[in-house]
Amino acid sequence: MDGITQNMDKSLEALKHNFAKVRTGRANANVLSDITVDYYGVATPITQVAAIKTPEAHLLVVEPWDKALVNAIVKAISGSDLGITPNTDGSIVRLPFPAPTEERRRELVKECRDLAEQAKVSIRNIRRDYNNKLDRDEELSEDEVRREQAKVQKHTDAYVAKVDELLRAKEAEVMEI
Structure with missing residues (x-):
């Protein structure tokens, strides 16, 4: 048994x-678990190259440890099937989760x-x-x-x-x- x-x-x-991984309208770091970013030629999960924070119920903040990765992270999230448009100010990426x-x-x-x-x-x-x-x-x-x-x-x-x-x-x- x-x-x-x-x-x-x-x-x-x-x-x-x-x-x-199912989006509920609440910010959940698990939705990023399967998204990979090109990190010096190696496909690496976003969760391994950045800190992911949830400052509000409907917002995720991705703060890469290497600032050169910001554009690669934006590109990876935009290319995923999340349906979220990332915003960036050059050093961090914000992911607003609108209520469905x-x-x-x-x-x-x-x-x-x-x-x-x-x-x-x-x-x-x-x-x-x-x-x-x-x-x-x-x-x-x-x-x-x-x-x-x-x-x-x-x-x-x-x-x-x-x-x-x-x-x-x-x-x-x-x-x-």
């Missing part, structure tokens, strides 16, 4: 990571539901793989296999409930004005 727990935990962590419209919030909720459904499918696939392994185990009797599969199903149900809980919290955060 340890292997199944570990794999299902990985699915939950992936879901949390994906939820963190009602329609955009509904789209974000739909996106979150899709991410949650992908996590549930991943969890069910783990259950299926584990059940198949039990079916092939020659040392277990049919009753033992059924008991183990019942335990696996309970485990799966618990993880699906955790996914639903995370989704409810994220939906509430997205719909909050």
Whole structure:
């Protein structure tokens, strides 16, 4: 059961990571985690070349340690799919996060539901793989296999409930004005 727990935990962590990247109108440094900047010929995540601060709920400030990177950071953020226009004064980059419209919030909720459904499918696939392994185990009797599969199903149900809980919290955060 340890292997199944570990794999299902990985699915939950992936879901949390994906939820963190969903823009809610609040400034969140996690939206920059996958954006890379050209740092002396090496693609480096912005989070490794700059300090990222949140002075207000709707503003992110990116302060590069090497001031020569300001234009590269602006270019990387502009080229990303964030949909935010960065402002710069030559030494820092400001990212204003406008509050999303009602329609955009509904789209974000739909996106979150899709991410949650992908996590549930991943969890069910783990259950299926584990059940198949039990079916092939020659040392277990049919009753033992059924008991183990019942335990696996309970485990799966618990993880699906955790996914639903995370989704409810994220939906509430997205719909909050």
